[in-house]
Amino acid sequence: MSTIRSATAVAPANIAFIKYWGVQDAARTLPFNGSISLNLDSCLTTTTVTFDPELRDDEVTIALYGRAAEAASGRPRERVVAQLGRLRALAGVATCARVDSANTFPSDAGIASSAAAFAALTLAGATALGLDLDERQLTVLTRRGGSGSACRSIPTGYVEWRIPEGPFDAARWDEESYAVSLAPPEHWALADVVAVVDAGAKKIGSAENHQLAATSAYFPARLAEIPARLAAARDAIARRDLELLGATMEADAVSMHAVCMTSSPPSFYWNAGTLEIIHAVRAWREGGLAAYFTIDAGPNVHVICADGDRDEVARRLGALPGVQFTIANGAGAGARVVG
């Protein structure tokens, strides 16, 4: 490559209703189960990738929310460079790249910033290199970057990350485990109000803990429940049935955390503020407010409700003593090229 080639992409974070938890093949990021999520319209990463023949090494800078851009180092840089390597191998080039990434949301708020980051990086890099990939191929390439949930940030709106039929076969699954949109964001006006009870970074990254899931005696029970939950979530989304989606989503989050708490070594992500919100949300429901919780690999709680209830949910969450701040999102589009 003799000329500079550059592209900019925006990608959303997403919240899983049915969680990806546990990896069968860490090198290819192949999960044990399918998962379903919603893209978030206010939690975005913008990334510019510039392949420049003058560069002697890859340069990665990340501007965390509210802070100046800083050069990445260590593991975060290695993961970005590894993904650039996959892109270069597909394009048959060796040119180094500059990556500039910025978030519109606090990256330590329990919102999957790595999903938005790897979706934006992969789309911007593939576009800059002129790779001819359809959406499915783009989700496969994004998944390989290591934050598996990132593949769900490529298609629009409500998204399923599928696993293939039949027995596990790493080479076949690597080609056939991809993400696809179930419905665009305008299909159903849901909101996700994230209640932050601890803004500190989580102590163990999900990458390590995906490898511990299978050490839990409860993991086979979780996996046995998942096909029915995926079917219920698909059906609930198709029919806009918040009660069904909410009950399914809460059961799945509790099941994932039961696996975490019974893995070896165990992880206890919940703190007192997490439990305070779980009890409050259940009480609000008794009182007629249709709101449901889900929790990723951290203590903060995502409360899902109809978009018309988002201000009331945010007000009530903000009044709980354990809640530091909230971030409200509507249903969002998938990753897109913006420059």
Ligand code: PMV
């Ligand atoms: O994609 P990762 O490796 O960051 O793991 C995501 C794990 C959860 O957020 C807890 C669940 C999910 O499906 O998003």
